[in-house]
Amino acid sequence: MSPRWEPNPEVRKGRHCVHDLSAHLVFVTKYRRDVFTDPMLERCEQIMKEVCEKFDCELAEFNGEHDHVHLLVRYPPKIALSSLVNSLKGVSARYLRQEYSAHVRQYLWDGHFWSRSYYAGSTGGANLATVRTYIQSQDQPQK
Template sequence: MSPRWETNPDIRTGRHVSYNLHAHLVFVTKYRKDVFDDAMLKRCEEIMREVCGSFETELKEFNGERDHVHLLVRYPPKVALSKLINSLKGVSSRYLRAEYTDRINRIGLGSAFWSRSYFAGSCGGAPLSTVRQYIESQKRPT
């Protein structure tokens, strides 16, 4: 009999692991400056998809407003989320600054594109209360 997770298409497997890891990431522009328009957000999404691909992760959703972007990323356990985030912010900053120099200079962002801070939240799967109940209900040997 195969394990239950083999029937769930959301669960990925590796050689010695089964996983379903997602992170909700939010990056804010420096000083919360209104930089993005639709074309720039589309380009930012393209860049971030490429970076995710190089990390063997998947950008499931992307959207943003004038001063920030939201990403939903599926990632394997071997990926250090902080390294992925640094690369996403660094690479996108380099490309966007090179491709939208006039716009960025007009807005007055200075030398940094993104704020140094970011939000990262784990998401997906069952609510914590359900997981807690499941763990508590395990038949502990006496």
């Protein structure tokens, strides 16, 4: 990085790139059923942390309510966010159904745990208008 910049500990360095990618993810239980208890949410966080580590990602924040969870994930550019989401939902569903089977069966059936859909939002520091203005204001070389 340029010597005129202060190193930012939030910015991660790869072999050929410098990046600071993060996403806000929301997963909802199937039929929006109130499945989660506090111990289940704690276990879900633990499972998702382990999945993130296998993908070389960081689960920076996690919280949830009875029918959904929120995640803040920092990830490298080599990871397709959809692949990460697929693993997070698949692995957590499998373990939560196994470990809390009697409780989960009261709310969910047919082997499903999560809704098929999910929310993924970029958590970049600047909005699109600001980035667009910044790019347009760059000094172009003279011909």
